[in-house]
Amino acid sequence: MRAKAMLLPFLLWLALFILVPLGLVVYYGVTVEEPIPYEEIMRADGSVHYRLADGTLRESEPYETRTRFSLANVSRFFDPMYVKLMGRSFYVAFCTTLICLLLGYPVALILTGKGFRHRNLLLLLIILPMWMNFLLRTYAWLSLLENSGLVNHLLEAMGFAKQQFLYHENAVVLGMVYNFLPFMVLPLYTVMEKIDHSQLEAAADLGANPFQRFLRILLPFSLPGVLEGITMVFVPAVTTFVISQLMGGGKVPLIGDIIQQQFGKANDWHFGATMSLLVMVVVLAFMYALNRADTENAGKGEVRIW
Amino acid sequence: MSEHLIELKDLTMVFEDGYTALDGINLSLNRNEFLTLLGPSGCGKTTTLRLVGGFAAPTSGDVLYMGKSIVHLPPYKRNINTVFQRYALFPHMNVAQNIAFGPDLRRQDKRETARQVADMLALVGLRGFEKRAVASLSGGQQQRVAIARALINKPAVLLLDEPLGALDLKLRKEMQVELKRIQVESGITFLYVTHDQEEALTMSDTVVVMRGGQVQQVGTPQDIYNEPVNAFVADFIGESNILAGTMIADRRAFFLGHPFECVDSGFGEDAPVDVVLRPEDVKLKSVDAPIPGAPRGVVISTLFKGVHYEMRVSVGADELLVHSTHAREPGTPVQITVAPSDIQIMRKSDMSPDAPARAEEAALPISDERM
Numbered sequence: 001m002r003a004k005a006m007l008l009p010f011l012l013w014l015a016l017f018i019l020v021p022l023g024l025v026v027y028y029g030v031t032v033e034e035p036i037p038y039e040e041i042m043r044a045d046g047s048v049h050y051r052l053a054d055g056t057l058r059e060s061e062p063y064e065t066r067t068r069f070s071l072a073n074v075s076r077f078f079d080p081m082y083v084k085l086m087g088r089s090f091y092v093a094f095c096t097t098l099i100c101l102l103l104g105y106p107v108a109l110i111l112t113g114k115g116f117r118h119r120n121l122l123l124l125l126i127i128l129p130m131w132m133n134f135l136l137r138t139y140a141w142l143s144l145l146e147n148s149g150l151v152n153h154l155l156e157a158m159g160f161a162k163q164q165f166l167y168h169e170n171a172v173v174l175g176m177v178y179n180f181l182p183f184m185v186l187p188l189y190t191v192m193e194k195i196d197h198s199q200l201e202a203a204a205d206l207g208a209n210p211f212q213r214f215l216r217i218l219l220p221f222s223l224p225g226v227l228e229g230i231t232m233v234f235v236p237a238v239t240t241f242v243i244s245q246l247m248g249g250g251k252v253p254l255i256g257d258i259i260q261q262q263f264g265k266a267n268d269w270h271f272g273a274t275m276s277l278l279v280m281v282v283v284l285a286f287m288y289a290l291n292r293a294d295t296e297n298a299g300k301g302e303v304r305i306w
Numbered sequence: 307m308s309e310h311l312i313e314l315k316d317l318t319m320v321f322e323d324g325y326t327a328l329d330g331i332n333l334s335l336n337r338n339e340f341l342t343l344l345g346p347s348g349c350g351k352t353t354t355l356r357l358v359g360g361f362a363a364p365t366s367g368d369v370l371y372m373g374k375s376i377v378h379l380p381p382y383k384r385n386i387n388t389v390f391q392r393y394a395l396f397p398h399m400n401v402a403q404n405i406a407f408g409p410d411l412r413r414q415d416k417r418e419t420a421r422q423v424a425d426m427l428a429l430v431g432l433r434g435f436e437k438r439a440v441a442s443l444s445g446g447q448q449q450r451v452a453i454a455r456a457l458i459n460k461p462a463v464l465l466l467d468e469p470l471g472a473l474d475l476k477l478r479k480e481m482q483v484e485l486k487r488i489q490v491e492s493g494i495t496f497l498y499v500t501h502d503q504e505e506a507l508t509m510s511d512t513v514v515v516m517r518g519g520q521v522q523q524v525g526t527p528q529d530i531y532n533e534p535v536n537a538f539v540a541d542f543i544g545e546s547n548i549l550a551g552t553m554i555a556d557r558r559a560f561f562l563g564h565p566f567e568c569v570d571s572g573f574g575e576d577a578p579v580d581v582v583l584r585p586e587d588v589k590l591k592s593v594d595a596p597i598p599g600a601p602r603g604v605v606i607s608t609l610f611k612g613v614h615y616e617m618r619v620s621v622g623a624d625e626l627l628v629h630s631t632h633a634r635e636p637g638t639p640v641q642i643t644v645a646p647s648d649i650q651i652m653r654k655s656d657m658s659p660d661a662p663a664r665a666e667e668a669a670l671p672i673s674d675e676r677m
Contacts, residue, residue: 196394198390198392198394199394199396201361201381201388201390201394202388202390202394202395202396203396203407204360204361204380204381204382205359205361205381205382205386205387205388205456206382206387206407206408206411206455206456206459207382207408207411207412207459208382208407208411209380209382212411216396216407217396220398221398
């Protein structure tokens with residue numbers, strides 16, 4: 001009974017800040033808002049009146065809107081323009097995740113290596129940027145890479161031509177990799193730290209060279225960390241909008257930017273909510289697939305991926 | 307010199323923190339030998355094993371395999387396999403996959419490997435366990451899988467690092483017999499590490515007693531037990547009474563306030579020595595018929611130990627541990643006799659009973675607490 005009572009604040013929180021907003025998003029997502037229907041009536045004296053559905057007449061044009069259930073926004077999303085945007089978002093997120101994995105895996109491997117001395121210091125350095133504001137970090141990249149930025153000054157000083165670093169896809173990926181890398185390194189580090197070193201010694205003892213030890217011991221054991229790292233990077237990378245706006249200068253809009261626009265400039269909460277829902281469905285499907293791969297590997301002791 | 311399979315030459319290991327784990331070890335291991343490194347924790351026995359296995363590089367010295375230095379070879383290039391203390395089986399593979407790990411790495415024919423795996427499982431008494439998950443096995447079974455996984459590679463030497471340490475007493479006794487059988491049947495040289503003197507005496511052809519990174523004594527189990535070279539070995543191997551004494555002349559020792567006849571010589575005259583008496587070699591006699599020259603004492607305590615009674619007898623300032631099948635009540639006065647061949651004389655060492663702060667400890671049996 002007491003345990004249940006202690007759960008209450010959490011349940012309240014859950015309901016208030018997760019379920020209710022989610023319900024609102026769903027509500028907005030499957031409805032459209034339109035002006036209430038009316039007829040324009042030209043009087044004999046030339047004045048215009050408006051007749052509403054219930055028969056009342058108005059002298060001014062009706063301003064009210066009504067909300068009704070409709071999946072029109074869903075079909076609107078499947079317009080090639082939005083599908084392309086979604087595709088680009090996934091592509092950029094995929095590149096980001098891949099680069100994070102390629103960079104993060106060796107880092108985690110080195111950090112957990114036997115006899116590595118400055119482990120805690122390096123771990124701190126990896127986490128340190130996360131303590132600084134995310135926008136600030138991205139602006140820092142802007143001032144480094146912009147056309148009159150530090151890097152271009154250096155290039156010019158060394159006699160090279162100026163480079164256009166910003167405002168295309170690569171810049172967006174760079175910004176994302178920079179911001180999301182710790183989310184890849186940390187789960188990998190946590191998993192690799194737990195790998196029993198005697199397993200590696202046993203493999204070496206039985207004749208496995210370093211590469212074989214990696215394939216047969218390290219990789220299978222670190223796989224849960226890889227999957228978690230992918231989730232931690234991929235999901236926010238699909239939905240981010242700030243990085244693409246800053247690093248891409250608005251030239252590389254991602255699905256997150258379009259959603260944000262709907263709630264901002266375009267003021268079409270319904271379409272924004274629909275897009276949010278659809279992205280969520282795709283992300284959930286992706287996570288489900290990853291999770292299955294994970295449990296299939298971790299669940300049974302005998303599964304061998306190679 | 308290459309009649310030895312493995313030779314350790316002046317092997318020294320100083321860790322980064324300055325701790326000397328091995329201090330100039332010289333050892334040789336012959337083909338088909340069951341050699342045990344025995345000693346308390348921190349004596350350097352596991353370090354020695356790791357150096358032979360290639361998991362660490364010595365600070366100085368050399369490891370020879372058939373006369374050739376292998377000190378710079380990584381573990382996977384040595385024809386040596388290890389059974390690890392905690393087995394280190396691969397939890398993501400089943401029993402057969404674990405055992406086939408080595409052959410698979412060598413890309414051996416799958417059918418041939420399967421046949422060898424079955425043979426190995428038969429050898430370690432786990433016929434039909436191929437598909438079992440490692441986590442579903444008991445400690446003793448995991449132990450056997452670890453041995454099979456190592457032996458399938460037909461190593462020149464099998465290194466075993468306290469492999470029975472995690473098993474309960476009954477299983478340990480069974481595995482001692484099993485290990486010896488496997489060693490004899492496979493004909494593979496075993497280099498075994500343990501802190502359990504009983505284990506060492508039961509299985510080994512040769513026992514190496516180590517302490518503080520140095521070899522104390524090398525010999526057959528009988529040699530080590532009957533002729534310990536110093537108080538440390540005597541104390542570590544089995545229960546013993548270590549008394550301060552004097553060598554009056556060759557074959558005449560003085561201890562317990564009385565002169566005794568013994569068989570040792572070459573210590574000089576009036577030389578201070580340590581005298582080792584095994585508890586089962588000390589005979590208690592009734593005081594009814596006085597024996598000339600026999601020290602007298604009083605039984606302090608009597609404990610029933612199953613096969614024998616363990617008694618403490620105070621003789622002057624000394625206290626003796628005595629094993630006998632004949633119980634005597636505490637308070638009974640007794641006479642003490644020891645056969646000359648049962649008196650073992652050793653030179654003084656820092657483990658001597660009269661060395662500072664060691665007197666009491668040395669008189670206590672230490673084997674029980676290690677069980």
